[in-house]
Amino acid sequence: MNLKIQEVVFVSPYRAFRVNKSRHIVHIVDDDESVRASIKFLVESVDLTGIEYDSADTFLRDYRDAGPGCIILDLRMPGMSGLEALDLMKQQLILEPIIIMTGHGDVPVTVRAFKHGVFDFLEKPCNDNLLIETINRAISADILERADREKSQSIRVALNSLTQREQEVLNLLVSGQSNKQIAEHFFLSPKTIERHRSSIMRKLEATSFAQLVRLSATRVD
Incomplete structure (x- = not known):
């Protein structure tokens, strides 16, 4: 008897949230390996690329701007905190939208984070739909911001x-x-x-x- 083995293909329930066909990058900065792996699996199920960093120091050392994307940043990690990292990101001109995602949300911390210009603030555990929708908005905002910067640069070149x-x-x-x-x-x-x-x-x-x-x-x- 010949048995046909049917290939099982995983179809993400979040495909409607795709920004476009490009594999934009989501930088995941969290000291919890299980959290990083979970977020990476989720974003890659909608054809985004997830890159993991186990600390803010690692992110600041290894980050490379590879086009439109966003950053998911935990606030409380061993070593450099998320708030400290926000200051250094600004100094290094890391301009991608930053989504704060932490289990230690409170009003003072939220206010301080938004003063640093973060895109949004989510508390753990976060609903998958909400996370993907927030990532979608962040990447869309980054695409528009990059286009504006490119246009401004071309105008400056023409003026010069x-x-x-x-x-x-x-x-x-x-x-x-x-x-x-x-x-x-x-x-x-x-x-x-x-x-x-x-x-x-x-x-x-x-x-x-x-x-x-x-x-x-x-x-x-």
Whole structure:
């Protein structure tokens, strides 16, 4: 008798919570090995990648920014505490959203954590649905924040490509002066100022004066 062995495939009940098809990274910082393993299993069931760290020191030593993701951080661990780690993360410009997950939640600790700019605060034991939903929101926020930073950087590069005279003309334009007034200021012809203005618009890829003003504001962000 030939017996067919049917392959059993695990289908996660949390697939609806996926951010997208990319395997974004969830950094899991907790001294409890069973907690780390449980969270890693959960996030990888929805096609995310879980990376475990057994202490805040280990995380700060080994962390690498590999694209959109989030950090799950326990507050009370041997050695460096989660709150101490938050200070060092800020110093090291670790910008991924941080989800505090601890069994020792209280109002003062929660307030201190949010003052450090954490994304959310969850108490152990945490419902799987709530945890995945919070991770989903955190990663979505990180994707948007990274896009904003990339856009701001590209604008700064474009602004830095302006010649000194173009920067001077831009400053006067956004202050509300007309081409004629700027021409008189520099003892140039209005046509010359118009050429500078056209060059500025082209380099910054601005399609309107209002957009030019918004792009110029990036210099002081």
